[in-house]
Amino acid sequence: MSETHQPPLQPAPAAAGGCPLCSPATEAVLWCDRRCRVVLAGEAGYPGFCRVIWQAHVAEMTDLAEDDRAHLLRVVLVVERALRDLVAPLKVNLASLGNQVAHLHWHVIPRFADDAHFPDAVWAARRREGVAHAVDAAALAERLRGLLPVE
Amino acid sequence: MSETHQPPLQPAPAAAGGCPLCSPATEAVLWCDRRCRVVLAGEAGYPGFCRVIWQAHVAEMTDLAEDDRAHLLRVVLVVERALRDLVAPLKVNLASLGNQVAHLHWHVIPRFADDAHFPDAVWAARRREGVAHAVDAAALAERLRGLLPVE
Numbered sequence: 001m002s003e004t005h006q007p008p009l010q011p012a013p014a015a016a017g018g019c020p021l022c023s024p025a026t027e028a029v030l031w032c033d034r035r036c037r038v039v040l041a042g043e044a045g046y047p048g049f050c051r052v053i054w055q056a057h058v059a060e061m062t063d064l065a066e067d068d069r070a071h072l073l074r075v076v077l078v079v080e081r082a083l084r085d086l087v088a089p090l091k092v093n094l095a096s097l098g099n100q101v102a103h104l105h106w107h108v109i110p111r112f113a114d115d116a117h118f119p120d121a122v123w124a125a126r127r128r129e130g131v132a133h134a135v136d137a138a139a140l141a142e143r144l145r146g147l148l149p150v151e
Numbered sequence: 152m153s154e155t156h157q158p159p160l161q162p163a164p165a166a167a168g169g170c171p172l173c174s175p176a177t178e179a180v181l182w183c184d185r186r187c188r189v190v191l192a193g194e195a196g197y198p199g200f201c202r203v204i205w206q207a208h209v210a211e212m213t214d215l216a217e218d219d220r221a222h223l224l225r226v227v228l229v230v231e232r233a234l235r236d237l238v239a240p241l242k243v244n245l246a247s248l249g250n251q252v253a254h255l256h257w258h259v260i261p262r263f264a265d266d267a268h269f270p271d272a273v274w275a276a277r278r279r280e281g282v283a284h285a286v287d288a289a290a291l292a293e294r295l296r297g298l299l300p301v302e
Binding site: 059060061062069070073077080081084091092093094095096097098099100102111118119120121123124125 | 212213221224228232235242243244245246249250251262269271274275276
């Protein structure tokens, strides 16, 4: 980890067919294994907004084998647990939409009463400028490594 | 099931503290067991929009024991499977937000290119009037009963 506690930008996984989740330009990867990776989403106003991205290009949860579904959801809930422990959000939002990029990924979003959209979804119209609640990315990455030993 | 293939409105579970998911006025219940229930959300423009509601009043997935998490997520994914089989959506959206009602529930939303919001989330501004893609609620309930024998 760098002194600024920002995770390093890492080279993209092998490119495939123009999908931005198969071939991202750069990503702030907090944790990964051969099946999925956890990244900071980098969404304005939401420093703790994480994404859990399945490495292979599949669209839906029910396209995965049972064991893979369980693994991905375990990782999603470990990210929820780590964010609750580190930033104590009022609520955690979990979502797998994929309407714009149909490559399986989960949004894990710590929400606060004074963020830009609360109590609406982050995909609704902004209600206010909003407070961006910081997260210590190095501590988050360390917590994930502790909770999720790589297979 | 009635002749109109609408699931019957059922009496609310035991009321508790004014929470609308603890004490709903009426619900179109498709399937339930002692831990969770699947209902038609009744959202305008989205006839196939289902909710999976945890029966007990808890807020977050990580408030549940491991076995309960697995059970709830299994039910969510069976609803996804049944909707894919019955209405063949372009994409399925899964989300557990709870900012407005902090009682654990999942949205399972079949999405189509010509629905009111696609490719945005259903919580974004409407893009068009949109086509409401019908679902046969009786067939959906039957499919859920087949895939999820009640414990």
